[in-house]
Amino acid sequence: MAKAQARSDKPLVLETTCLTKLFGGLTAVNEFDLSVHKGEILSLIGPNGAGKTTVFNVVTGIYTPEKGAVIFRGIPITGKKPHQIVTSGIARTFQNIRLFPDMTCLENIMAGQHCRSRAGVITSIFRFAAQRKEEKRIQEQAEFRLRQVNLSRAHGELAKNIPYGSQRMLEIARALASEPTLVVLDEPSSGLNTRETRDLMTFLQTLIAQEDITILLIEHDMNVVMGISDWVVVMDEGRKIAEGIPEDIYQNQRVIEAYLGKDDDEEY
Amino acid sequence: MELRQQNNQRRLLDFGHPQIVLIVSAFILYPFFVSDYLIDIAFFFGIYALLGLSLNIVLGEVGLFDLGHAGFYAIGAYTTAILNTRYGVPILVLLPVSAIAAGLFAYLVCSPIIHLQGDYLLIVTLGMGEIVRLALINNPFDLTGGPNGVFGIDFPSLGTWFVIDSSIKYYFLIWIVVALSIVGLTRLQQSRIGRAWNYIREDEIAAKASGVDVRSFKLLAFILGAGLAGVAGNIYASKLMCVSPESFTFWESCLMFCIVLIGGMGSIPGVIIGAAFISLFPEIFRPFAMYRMLVFGSAMILMMMFRPGGVWPRKRGAVSFTSLLSTNGREHG
Numbered sequence: 001m002a003k004a005q006a007r008s009d010k011p012l013v014l015e016t017t018c019l020t021k022l023f024g025g026l027t028a029v030n031e032f033d034l035s036v037h038k039g040e041i042l043s044l045i046g047p048n049g050a051g052k053t054t055v056f057n058v059v060t061g062i063y064t065p066e067k068g069a070v071i072f073r074g075i076p077i078t079g080k081k082p083h084q085i086v087t088s089g090i091a092r093t094f095q096n097i098r099l100f101p102d103m104t105c106l107e108n109i110m111a112g113q114h115c116r117s118r119a120g121v122i123t124s125i126f127r128f129a130a131q132r133k134e135e136k137r138i139q140e141q142a143e144f145r146l147r148q149v150n151l152s153r154a155h156g157e158l159a160k161n162i163p164y165g166s167q168r169m170l171e172i173a174r175a176l177a178s179e180p181t182l183v184v185l186d187e188p189s190s191g192l193n194t195r196e197t198r199d200l201m202t203f204l205q206t207l208i209a210q211e212d213i214t215i216l217l218i219e220h221d222m223n224v225v226m227g228i229s230d231w232v233v234v235m236d237e238g239r240k241i242a243e244g245i246p247e248d249i250y251q252n253q254r255v256i257e258a259y260l261g262k263d264d265d266e267e268y
Numbered sequence: 269m270e271l272r273q274q275n276n277q278r279r280l281l282d283f284g285h286p287q288i289v290l291i292v293s294a295f296i297l298y299p300f301f302v303s304d305y306l307i308d309i310a311f312f313f314g315i316y317a318l319l320g321l322s323l324n325i326v327l328g329e330v331g332l333f334d335l336g337h338a339g340f341y342a343i344g345a346y347t348t349a350i351l352n353t354r355y356g357v358p359i360l361v362l363l364p365v366s367a368i369a370a371g372l373f374a375y376l377v378c379s380p381i382i383h384l385q386g387d388y389l390l391i392v393t394l395g396m397g398e399i400v401r402l403a404l405i406n407n408p409f410d411l412t413g414g415p416n417g418v419f420g421i422d423f424p425s426l427g428t429w430f431v432i433d434s435s436i437k438y439y440f441l442i443w444i445v446v447a448l449s450i451v452g453l454t455r456l457q458q459s460r461i462g463r464a465w466n467y468i469r470e471d472e473i474a475a476k477a478s479g480v481d482v483r484s485f486k487l488l489a490f491i492l493g494a495g496l497a498g499v500a501g502n503i504y505a506s507k508l509m510c511v512s513p514e515s516f517t518f519w520e521s522c523l524m525f526c527i528v529l530i531g532g533m534g535s536i537p538g539v540i541i542g543a544a545f546i547s548l549f550p551e552i553f554r555p556f557a558m559y560r561m562l563v564f565g566s567a568m569i570l571m572m573m574f575r576p577g578g579v580w581p582r583k584r585g586a587v588s589f590t591s592l593l594s595t596n597g598r599e600h601g
Contacts, residue, residue, distance in 0.1 A: 060477060062473070062476075062477075081476075081481070082476040082477055082479075083476060083479050083480055083481045083482070086477065086478065086479035087479055091477075091478075091479075092477050094473075094474070094477070098471050098473060098474035098477070099470075099471070099474065100466065100467050100470035100471055100474065100475075101470060101471075102470055102584070103463075103466060103467075103470060103584060104584050107463060107466075107584070110460075110463060111463070111464075111467050111474075111475070111478040111479075111480070112478055112479070113460075114460055114463070114464055114467075114478060114479050114480050115478075115479030115480075117460050119459060119460055119461070120461075121456065121461060121488070121492070124455060124456055124459035124460070124461055124462075125452045125455050125456060127455060131459065134460075135459065135460070138460065158584060174478060175478075178478065178479055
C-alpha cells in the first residue's frame with residue numbers, strides 16, 4: 001500500500017482515459033484507463049488478444065481511438081500523427097523487430113535523431129555550417145546509443161546481418177536515440193535466450209536509474225515482469241482487470257483465472 | 269582537426285579517387301576528338317543520365333513506383349517551349365522556371381495519391397503520365413500546338429556574347445548540369461533527408477515510428493524528382509528547338525524506370541551506367557535495329573536473374589562512418 005502511495009505522488013507522464021478502439025464489430029480495447037508515472041517501469045500484461053498491442057498502437061498514433069483520450073505530460077495527443085508523437089517524446093519498439101534491414105546499424109540508430117534535427121534540402125546540398133554541426137551531433141548521439149547497447153563494434157554492419165538478440169537491442173537503441181521521455185517496448189524479451197533476457201533486464205534498470213526516462217512495456221515473460229516492474233496492469237478482452245505492485249498481481253484471483261482459462265484451452 | 273578537415277574536403281569533391289578525376293577528364297576531352305554525331309549521342313546520354321537521376325530520387329531512394337515520370341519531363345519541356353516562343357523569355361531563365369513548374373505540378377498531382385502503396389501508385393502515375401501526353405495532343409487553350417507541338421525555341425544565351433548554339437556547347441551544358449546534380453544528390457544522400465528517404469523505402473511503419481514525416485518526405489522526393497526532370501525537359505526542348513507530345517510517351521517513362529533498375533536502386537554511379545546502357549545501346553546496335561528490342565528484353569531478363577540489385581548497387585556504411593572514426597586518428601593515414 002505504501003508503494004502505491006509513493007507512486008501516486010510522482011507526476012503523471014502518460015494517461016489514457018476511457019480509451020476505446022473498435023475493429024469492425026470487435027472491441028479490441030474497451031474503456032481502458034491507464035496512468036504511467038514518472039520514472040517507473042510499468043508492465044502491461046494479459047493473455048494473447050487482450051488488446052495490449054492495440055493500446056500501444058493507439059498511444060503511438062498508429063491507430064486513432066473511437067473514444068477516449070491519450071494525455072502525455074498534460075497535453076492531449078489523441079489523433080496526432082506518429083511522427084508528431086515521437087517528436088513530443090514517446091518512442092517505441094515493435095513486437096516483431098522492425099529495423100531498416102539494408103542500412104547499417106549506425107544509420108538505423110540515426111533514424112531516432114531525425115525528429116531532433118532540422119536541416120532542409122538547401123542546407124543539406126550546400127552543407128552549411130549549421131547542417132554539418134547538426135550532422136555531427138546526430139552521429140555523436142547515435143554512437144553514444146550504440147555503445148550503450150554494446151554494439152559499437154557492429155556500427156558498419158547491415159542491420160539484417162547482425163544476430164537476433166542484437167537486432168532487438170538495436171531497435172531499443174534507435175528508440176532511445178530520439179531522446180524520449182517515455183519508451184514504449186512491445187515484448188522486448190521475446191525470442192531472447194535466458195542470458196540475453198537477464199542482460200535486457202539489467203539494461204532497462206540501469207537506464208531508469210541513469211536517465212530521466214519512463215518505460216512502458218508489454219511482456220509475457222513473468223520473470224521479467226516480476227523482476228523489474230514497479231507497477232503491473234493486467235488486461236483481458238480489452239479491459240483492465242487488475243493493477244498493482246507485482247507481488248499483489250501474482251496472487252490476484254482474477255489474473256490467475258484469466259491466465260489459467262487460457263492455459264486450459266491450450267492443454268486439450 | 270586538420271585530419272578531419274581533409275577528410276571532409278575529400279568527401280565533398282571526391283578528388284581523393286583517381287578514377288573520378290580520370291572519368292571527368294575523359295568527359296571534358298571527349299568532344300574535342302569526335303564527330304558532331306558522336307557528341308550528340310553523348311548529349312542524349314547526358315539527358316538520360318539527368319532523367320535517371322531525377323527518377324532515382326523517387327524510385328531509388330524512396331522506393332515509390334513512378335511510371336509517369338515522362339509527364340514531369342514534358343511539363344518542363346513545354347513550359348520552356350511556350351514561355352520562350354510566346355513571350356520571348358530567355359532559355360536560361362526558364363531553366364529554374366521549368367524546374368519549379370514541374371515541381372509544382374508534381375506537388376498538385378501527387379499530394380492526393382501519395383499514400384498509395386506499391387503497384388497502386390504505379391498505376392496512378394502511369395495514368396498521370398498518359399493524361400499529360402493526351403492533354404498536350406488536345407491543345408488546351410491553343411497553347412501546346414496539338415500533335416505538332418511547339419516550334420522555334422531559342423538557343424540558351426546570355427546577351428549576345430554567350431550563345432549555346434553548337435553540339436559541343438550543348439554537350440557541356442548538359443554534362444555540367446548532370447555533374448552539379450550528382451554533387452547535390454550525393455550530398456542529399458548523406459544528409460538526414462537522404463536517410464529519411466531510405467528509411468521509408470526500407471520500412472515505412474518503422475520510419476513513421478522513428479519520427480519521420482513519411483508523407484512530406486515522399487512528396488518532397490516527388491517534387492525534387494519532377495523538378496530535375498523539368499530541367500532535363502528545358503535543355504531537351506532548346507536542343508531540339510521543338511517539342512511534341514510523341515517525345516513524352518509511356519516508353520520514355522519505361523526507359524527511365526529501366527535506367528534506375530539496371531543501375532541499382534539509389535545508386536548514383538549505377539544510374540549513370542544505366543543511362544549509358546539505355547542511350548548508347550541503340551546506337552551500337554543500329555545495324556540490327558530489328559532485333560534491338562529482342563536483345564534489350566533478354567538483357568533485362570538476364571539482369572534480373574543474375575544481378576537483381578543492379579549493375580552497381582549502392583555500398584552502405586563506408587561513407588557515413590569515416591568522420592566518426594577519425595576521432596581515433598588512425599583512419600585514412
